[in-house]
Amino acid sequence: MSTLLLMKLFETTPNRYDRGIRLLTGGQLDNFYDRVIVHVKEGDRVLDIGCGTGALTLRAAKKRAIVKAIDINPRMLDVARAKAKKADFSQNIEFVEMGVAELGNEPDQTYDVVLCGLCLSELSKKELDFAVNEVSRILKPKGLFLVIDETRPQRFLRRLLQGFFRSIFKLFVFLFSGTTTRALKNFQDRIEKAGFEVVSFQLNKSQNLLELAARKIGINPDE
Amino acid sequence: MNRVKYVFFYLLETILRFLPLPQKTGLIKIGHPNKNSPVLVTGNYHLTVLKVLRALKGQNVFLLVANSRGINVWCAAAGGHFTFHDVISALKLSNIESLVDHREVILPQLAACGIEAKVIHQRTGWNVKWGPVHIKDFLAYLEIGQQKSIDMSIVRFPMQDRLEMSIAWASWMSAVFFFVLWIFKREAAVPAIFVVWLLTLFVFSAFPVYLPLLRPGVKKRLIFMVSFLFLALAGLGIFSLLTSHFTAHFLLFWGIISFITVLLLGGDIAGSTPFLISEFREEKGLQIEVDSKKCRGDGICMNACPLDCFILDKQKQLVIFERPEKCICCGACVVQCQFDALSYVDYKGHRVPPDFIRRHKVGFSGKWKPRY
Numbered sequence: 001m002s003t004l005l006l007m008k009l010f011e012t013t014p015n016r017y018d019r020g021i022r023l024l025t026g027g028q029l030d031n032f033y034d035r036v037i038v039h040v041k042e043g044d045r046v047l048d049i050g051c052g053t054g055a056l057t058l059r060a061a062k063k064r065a066i067v068k069a070i071d072i073n074p075r076m077l078d079v080a081r082a083k084a085k086k087a088d089f090s091q092n093i094e095f096v097e098m099g100v101a102e103l104g105n106e107p108d109q110t111y112d113v114v115l116c117g118l119c120l121s122e123l124s125k126k127e128l129d130f131a132v133n134e135v136s137r138i139l140k141p142k143g144l145f146l147v148i149d150e151t152r153p154q155r156f157l158r159r160l161l162q163g164f165f166r167s168i169f170k171l172f173v174f175l176f177s178g179t180t181t182r183a184l185k186n187f188q189d190r191i192e193k194a195g196f197e198v199v200s201f202q203l204n205k206s207q208n209l210l211e212l213a214a215r216k217i218g219i220n221p222d223e
Numbered sequence: 224m225n226r227v228k229y230v231f232f233y234l235l236e237t238i239l240r241f242l243p244l245p246q247k248t249g250l251i252k253i254g255h256p257n258k259n260s261p262v263l264v265t266g267n268y269h270l271t272v273l274k275v276l277r278a279l280k281g282q283n284v285f286l287l288v289a290n291s292r293g294i295n296v297w298c299a300a301a302g303g304h305f306t307f308h309d310v311i312s313a314l315k316l317s318n319i320e321s322l323v324d325h326r327e328v329i330l331p332q333l334a335a336c337g338i339e340a341k342v343i344h345q346r347t348g349w350n351v352k353w354g355p356v357h358i359k360d361f362l363a364y365l366e367i368g369q370q371k372s373i374d375m376s377i378v379r380f381p382m383q384d385r386l387e388m389s390i391a392w393a394s395w396m397s398a399v400f401f402f403v404l405w406i407f408k409r410e411a412a413v414p415a416i417f418v419v420w421l422l423t424l425f426v427f428s429a430f431p432v433y434l435p436l437l438r439p440g441v442k443k444r445l446i447f448m449v450s451f452l453f454l455a456l457a458g459l460g461i462f463s464l465l466t467s468h469f470t471a472h473f474l475l476f477w478g479i480i481s482f483i484t485v486l487l488l489g490g491d492i493a494g495s496t497p498f499l500i501s502e503f504r505e506e507k508g509l510q511i512e513v514d515s516k517k518c519r520g521d522g523i524c525m526n527a528c529p530l531d532c533f534i535l536d537k538q539k540q541l542v543i544f545e546r547p548e549k550c551i552c553c554g555a556c557v558v559q560c561q562f563d564a565l566s567y568v569d570y571k572g573h574r575v576p577p578d579f580i581r582r583h584k585v586g587f588s589g590k591w592k593p594r595y
C-alpha cells in the first residue's frame with residue numbers, strides 16, 4: 001500500500017477524497033478504522049486530529065462520544081460537516097479549522113481519547129514531536145491515543161521494496177501536488193518516550209499501515 | 224564557495240522554475256539578531272530562501288521559513304497552499320516567542336491573497352505587517368522605519384525577471400523539441416534549440432514594446448501571436464536568403480516550429496506576467512465593489528494591493544476602487560479587509576462574498592509563478 005501516498009492528490013479535491021481512498025486501499029482502511037474505534041466509549045471526550053472528511057469523527061460520534069474534530073483544510077471540513085449533518089450526529093461534533101500547532105491552547109487533561117488517522121505522516125518532524133507531546137498533555141490520565149498511519153516495514157526486504165515503489169509515487173505525487181508524506185519511523189519508541197504505554201499494535205499484511213492504541217501512563221521523562 | 228553555490232542553484236532552479244522545490248522549514252538567524260530585531264516570514268521555496276538570504280546579508284534579522292509546499296509565496300498563497308496555519312505553525316514551533324520582545328511579524332506582501340492577517344493576530348497575538356513585494360526593497364524598507372512607499376507595494380517585471388521567465392520557458396520547450404526532432408528529423412534537433420531560445424528571449428525582452436497593446440478588451444493572444452509569427456517568418460526569410468537555403472520546404476518546416484513556439488508562449492502571454500490577468504482564469508472579469516457603509520478607510524486593502532488600484536478619500540474616510548483596469552483579481556484586498564467591505568461582483572451582478580474567497584482563494588492557479 002505504498003499507494004497511500006496518492007491520497008495527497010485527493011486532498012486537493014476533497015469531494016473526491018473518500019472515493020479515492022477507498023479505491024486506493026480496497027476498503028482495508030475502513031477495517032482498520034472500525035477496529036480501532038472499539039476503544040471509544042459512550043460519553044468519552046474525543047479529539048480527532050486531522051479529521052479530513054471525518055472518517056474517524058463520524059465513527060466516534062456514532063458511539064455517542066463528544067468529538068472535537070480539527071483540520072487545517074477548510075474544504076475537507078466542509079465535506080465532513082455535510083456528512084455529519086446527513087448522518088444526524090452533528091450535535092455531538094464540533095468541527096474547528098485549526099492545526100496541530102494550536103494544540104497548545106487545549107487545556108491539560110481534557111480528553112479521554114485522541115484519534116489521528118493518516119495525519120501524523122503529513123506533519124513535519126517538528127510538528128510530529130510537538131503533536132505527540134501535546135497529546136500526552138491534553139489526555140486525561142489513562143487516556144488513549146489511537147493512531148492509524150503509514151509506517152516503514154520492519155523487515156529489510158520489504159522495506160527495500162516499499163522504498164522503491166514509494167519513491168516512484170513520491171515523485172509523481174510531488175510533481176502534481178508539491179507535497180509528500182513521511183511514513184512513520186519507530187513510532188512505538190517515540191510515544192513510549194512521551195509517556196505512553198502501547199496497549200495494542202497491528203500491522204497490515206504488507207507491513208506498511210499501522211494501527212496502534214497507546215495509554216497515557218504519564219511517566220514523562222521530563223518530569 | 225557561497226557565491227558558486229548560489230549561481231549554481233539560481234541557474235538550476237530558474238530552469239526548473241515550474242516545479243515545486245521545498246527547503247527545510249524553521250528559524251534562520253541572519254547576522255546577530257537581538258530581542259528587538261525584525262522577524263520576517265517567507266515560504267519554503269528553495270530559490271526564494273536563497274534570494275532572501277542573499278538580499279539580507281549583513282542585516283540582523285530573524286527569518287522564519289514557513290511551509291509553502293516548496294512553491295513561491297505568491298502562487299502558494301493564491302492556490303491555498305500557504306495559509307495562516309503555516310504561519311502559525313512557524314511562529315509556534317520555532318522558539319521565536321522567547322527570542323524577541325515584540326510581537327510584530329513581517330510577511331511578504333504577495334502572500335496577502337491567501338494568508339489572513341486578522342486570524343493570525345486573533346489566534347497568536349502577533350501583528351502582521353505586509354513587507355515589500357520585492358525582497359530587493361527590504362533594506363530600504365527597514366531603513367525608513369518599516370514603512371512602504373507605493374513603489375514597494377507594486378509588482379514589477381524587470382529585465383532580470385523577464386530573462387528568468389525566458390529561461391524557464393525556453394528550457395522545457397527546447398527539451399521537448401529536441402527529443403521529438405531527434406526521433407523524426409535528427410538534423411533539425413540542435414538548430415531547433417536555437418530557434419526556440421532566440422524566439423523566447425526575444426518575446427520576453429521586447430515585452431515593454433508591446434505591453435501597451437495588451438490592454439484589457441483587446442484580443443491579446445491574437446495580436447501577440449500574429450505579430451510575433453510575422454517577425455519570426457521575416458527573420459526566417461532573411462536567414463534563408465542569406466544562407467541560400469531558400470526552399471519552400473525549409474520555410475514551411477521552420478515556420479511551423481516558430482508557430483508552435485509562439486503559440487505556446489503567446490497562448491497566455493498575459494498569464495506569464497505579474498500584472499496582467501491570465502486568459503485562462505475563471506475569475507477574469509470579476510470587479511471589486513466597495514461597500515461604503517462598511518469601509519472605515521483604514522487603508523489595509525491599499526497596503527495589500529500589488530497593483531495600486533485604490534485611492535483613499537481622506538475626508539470621507541473611504542477607499543475608492545480607482546483603477547479597475549489594473550486589477551488582476553488576486554484577491555488580496557478582499558481577503559484582508561477586516562470589515563468585509565470589499566467583495567467581487569461578476570458580470571451578471573452576482574456578489575462573491577469575502578468569506579468564500581478566503582476559503583477557496585482567488586488564485587493564479589499556478590499559471591504564472593512570480594518570484595518573491
Ligand SMILES: C[S@@+](CC[C@H](N)C(=O)[O-])C[C@H]1O[C@@H](n2cnc3c(N)ncnc32)[C@H](O)[C@@H]1O
Pocket residue numbers: 007011049050051052053054055056070071072073076098099100101116117118119122123127
Ligand atoms: C489523509 S487526510 C486523513 C483524513 C481522515 N483522518 C481520514 O483518515 O480519512 C489527512 C488530513 O490531515 C490534515 N492535516 C495536515 N496537516 C495538518 C496539521 N498540521 N494539523 C491538522 N491537520 C492537518 C489534512 O488537511 C488532511 O485533511
Ligand code: SF4
Pocket residue numbers: 513517518519520521522523524525541542559560561562563564565
Ligand atoms: S475597504 Fe476594508 S481594508 Fe480597505 S480601507 Fe475600507 S475597511 Fe479598510
Ligand code: SF4
Pocket residue numbers: 511527528529530531532533549550551552553554555556557
Ligand atoms: S484590487 Fe485587484 S489587484 Fe488589487 S488587491 Fe484587490 S484583487 Fe488584487
